[in-house]
Amino acid sequence: MTDKMTLIVVKKTGHVLGVVTRESDPEGKLEPKDVAGEKLLVRFAGSAFSAAQFFVPSDELAVEVKDFDPVVVTRPREFYLNADKQVTGTTGTTTITPQSNTQIRVAVAAVAAKTPAWIQVLSKNDPTDTQVRQGEIDVGQKQVDLDVLPLSSGDVYHVFALVGGRDQIVQDVTAP
Amino acid sequence: MSDPVARPVFFEGQILGALDLQDTVEYSRGRDARHSRYLHTWGIATGLELSQKEKEVDVNGTPVKYQEIWLSPGMAIDGRGREIIVSEARRLSEALFDELNVAVQEKPGEEHLYPVLLMGRDRSAPPSTFTISDCANPEPTRQLEDYEITFRGPGEDLGLENQTPPDVSAGADTSNGQPWLILLGYVKWNNTITKFKGFENKSGSTGRRYAGVLADEVAARGGRLLLRTRIKNQSDKPALVLDETDGGELKFGLFNAEGTLVPVLTVKANGDIITPGMVQSKASSGTVYVQSGIASDGVVLPLPAGVKPEDVTGKGTLHVQVSMRLEDLAPPASPAGDWAPVPIECSVDADRRVRCQVRWVQIAAAPNFVDRPGVCNYVLLVGIPATGG
Numbered sequence: 001m002t003d004k005m006t007l008i009v010v011k012k013t014g015h016v017l018g019v020v021t022r023e024s025d026p027e028g029k030l031e032p033k034d035v036a037g038e039k040l041l042v043r044f045a046g047s048a049f050s051a052a053q054f055f056v057p058s059d060e061l062a063v064e065v066k067d068f069d070p071v072v073v074t075r076p077r078e079f080y081l082n083a084d085k086q087v088t089g090t091t092g093t094t095t096i097t098p099q100s101n102t103q104i105r106v107a108v109a110a111v112a113a114k115t116p117a118w119i120q121v122l123s124k125n126d127p128t129d130t131q132v133r134q135g136e137i138d139v140g141q142k143q144v145d146l147d148v149l150p151l152s153s154g155d156v157y158h159v160f161a162l163v164g165g166r167d168q169i170v171q172d173v174t175a176p
Numbered sequence: 177m178s179d180p181v182a183r184p185v186f187f188e189g190q191i192l193g194a195l196d197l198q199d200t201v202e203y204s205r206g207r208d209a210r211h212s213r214y215l216h217t218w219g220i221a222t223g224l225e226l227s228q229k230e231k232e233v234d235v236n237g238t239p240v241k242y243q244e245i246w247l248s249p250g251m252a253i254d255g256r257g258r259e260i261i262v263s264e265a266r267r268l269s270e271a272l273f274d275e276l277n278v279a280v281q282e283k284p285g286e287e288h289l290y291p292v293l294l295m296g297r298d299r300s301a302p303p304s305t306f307t308i309s310d311c312a313n314p315e316p317t318r319q320l321e322d323y324e325i326t327f328r329g330p331g332e333d334l335g336l337e338n339q340t341p342p343d344v345s346a347g348a349d350t351s352n353g354q355p356w357l358i359l360l361g362y363v364k365w366n367n368t369i370t371k372f373k374g375f376e377n378k379s380g381s382t383g384r385r386y387a388g389v390l391a392d393e394v395a396a397r398g399g400r401l402l403l404r405t406r407i408k409n410q411s412d413k414p415a416l417v418l419d420e421t422d423g424g425e426l427k428f429g430l431f432n433a434e435g436t437l438v439p440v441l442t443v444k445a446n447g448d449i450i451t452p453g454m455v456q457s458k459a460s461s462g463t464v465y466v467q468s469g470i471a472s473d474g475v476v477l478p479l480p481a482g483v484k485p486e487d488v489t490g491k492g493t494l495h496v497q498v499s500m501r502l503e504d505l506a507p508p509a510s511p512a513g514d515w516a517p518v519p520i521e522c523s524v525d526a527d528r529r530v531r532c533q534v535r536w537v538q539i540a541a542a543p544n545f546v547d548r549p550g551v552c553n554y555v556l557l558v559g560i561p562a563t564g565g
Contacts, residue, residue: 002469006478019551021469025454025481034478037527041474043549074504074551076472 002026003068007076007087008035011062012118012134013162014081015090017042019073032061042160044170052158052170054120060132077168092166096159101151101175104133107143108163115164117144124156124172137163151175181206181345206347209257213341216253217388219358223250224262224294226361226375233369242371244268245292245363247325252294253387254356255341258348260296260323268292268325268363274370278329282367289362289379291333295355296348297324324355333359333382359385409435454481462562466555470501473549477528483558495557496524500532500550507536508546514539522552530554 004026008018020035022028032040039055066072066087072079082088096119097105106117115137123129133146151157153175160170184199186192212218228243245268252260273279278290301318339356361384364373377383394401396418404415409431417427417437422444429439442450449455465480477496479488488494500519507515521533532550 005470008475018472018475020471020475020478022478023468024466026469028454028481030478035476037476037529040476041529041531043473043533070504071506073470073472074501075506076551077549 001068004065005068005073006030006035007064007066007072007079007081008032008040009062009064009081010056010060010118010162012060013116013164014085015118015162015168016072016076016079016081016087017056017061019076021068021073027065030063032058032063035063036061044160052122052160052172054122054158054160054170055130056120057132060118080165082165088165090165090167094161094163094166094169096161096169096171096173098151098173098176099145101153102148103145104148104159104173105143105145106135106137106161106163108137108166110140110142111137112139114139117146117164118162119146120160121148121151122158122160123152124158179345202347206345208259209346209348210344211257212253212259212348213255213257215390217390218253218255218257218356219385219387220360221251221253221387223248224252224360225250226268226292226363226377228372228375231371233371235369240366240369242366242369243374245372245375247292247360252358254296254348254358255339256346256348256356258296258356259321260294260358261321262294262323266325268372270371272325273327273363273365273372276327278327278332279365279367280330287364287373288330289376290330290365291328291379292360292363292375293326293328293333293336293357294360295324295326295357297322297355298349325360326357327363333362333379336385359383404431409437411435461560463560465558465560468555469553470551471498471530471532471554472551473530473532475530477524477530477554477556479528480556480558483560487560488558491561493559493561494528495559496528497555498522498524498530498532498552500534501553505534508548511538511544519550520547522550524554528556 002021002023005019005021007016009016017040018035036058039057040061041053042056043053064081064085069087072087078090079087080090092108095107097107099105104119104121106119116134117137118134120130120132131149133148135144135146137144155175157173157175158170159173162168182199183203184196225248227246227248229246230241231244232239232241247262247266247268249262249264254260280288282288299320299322300316301320303314303316336357336359362376362379364375366373400417400419402415402417404413406413411433412430414428414430415437419425424445426443427437427439428441429437432438440451440453465483467478467480471477479485500522502517505517515536515538518535518537520535521531523531525531530552532552534548534550536546536548538544
């Protein structure tokens with residue numbers, strides 16, 4: 001069995017969205033499109049599985065080969081790559097609050113270093129209505145307001161949020 | 177139609193004129209030019225490198241830095257077969273650049289590159305002071321094979337590959353008055369202080385052109401033929417060697433610090449191919465390629481090395497087997513209790529995308545379950561049918 005695993009990560013935050021191992025040529029170079037296609041399917045866990053499924057564009061992704069870890073392979077979405085590209089468990093919660101129909105606030109506990117934030121917004125009514133936005137939470141701050149293309153007031157949107165080192169989260173919001 | 181090449185011949189008692197002697201010289205010059213033109217490609221032969229020296233100029237009491245750009249001595253062969261020799265280092269003239277008026281307005285953040293060009297130019301030496309009679313007009317007895325450096329506007333170096341070569345029998349002289357231009361590099365210009373800001377050897381994919389060799393056959397005398405990318409054996413630079421060791425072998429590799437070639441690919445005379453690296457090739461007919469491993473929900477299964485997506489969508493046949501991976505599964509952390517995993521989906525769609533989910537059912541509790549993305553073991557085979565089979 002190979003002692004390597006290939007992680008599919010979000011370039012902006014390092015969050016692991018998928019994993020694959022290869023017995024043949026386990027460390028051979030792969031491009032995100034080789035393992036994600038044009039978009040990577042990310043179905044969010046919950047008692048209503050598939051209620052929110054995201055397709056993350058492959059140009060938002062990177063692949064990294066790491067030493068095999070059975071825990072990471074089994075539960076990849078509980079890990080991220082830190083600044084030193086070490087596989088590290090995520091911890092801490094993120095909250096998502098729409099500020100207006102063109103701005104979504106992503107909040108965590110105050111950060112000690114500039115921290116990347118990445119969201120994908122998906123209309124519950126129209127699966128083709130999706131957008132990716134990203135930004136940074138500044139040192140000492142708890143939040144960042146990300147500008148989004150206008151959301152339809154009253155509509156429900158799934159928001160998939162990743163903040164550096166924090167747990168992955170999907171939250172439904174209603175556009176103001 | 178060009179004239180035949182004329183070789184001067186002489187006979188006893190012939191009265192020699194200046195033209196006869198001149199033709200003798202021109203015959204050799206023309207032969208050398210044709211050799212350079214048709215057995216070599218034009219460009220820089222040696223040296224002629226740009227370098228810079230930082231300087232400072234006072235502008236309204238404020239010191240402003242600029243760069244003096246220098247051209248090192250060297251030699252080039254132009255497309256007419258003419259040798260151009262720069263015998264000593266020469267500073268590029270800011271006054272000439274300014275006078276040529278090639279500079280264009282730069283927007284903030286923009287930095288244009290201006291081609292620096294070399295061309296051969298004959299120039300008469302001072303007339304001889306010695307004549308056979310006081311009545312004769314003194315005339316030059318030497319022609320100096322000199323050169324000029326000029327500049328062009330940004331992008332005006334793109335046509336240099338398409339300069340018109342002379343007729344096949346012609347010598348090296350620029351009969352039509354058009355100089356043959358050789359690119360030496362690019363300068364950057366500060367229009368405010370009319371000084372150079374620096375230089376570059378390349379602009380995009382265009383850069384200095386070096387002289388080469390035209391040959392349909394290259395032969396060694398000592399049983400070893402070496403092809404390398406630098407003038408000397410240089411550490412970490414690649415080379416190709418064809419030699420007669422063990423009946424003949426071809427080696428490709430990099431030079432080490434001692435100047436010895438460390439091969440990464442060796443082809444032996446008996447057909448053996450030796451490489452410490454990996455051999456990748458286009459999927460060959462009549463072969464089955466295999467890949468296996470573990471993949472999580474949502475991932476597109478990777479194809480075996482050497483197999484491209486078009487191989488699968490074309491003649492190839494894809495076989496996939498997936499099974500839920502139950503090892504190392506961890507139940508939901510909350511609520512606490514005993515949980516049992518139940519596979520509810522484990523398949524691969526037409527895009528080779530894994531769809532795998534597991535339902536965790538809490539035992540001895542009111543109906544309670546949590547669905548989680550799963551992980552599967554996979555085996556993927558790609559069969560490429562034999563040609564005609």
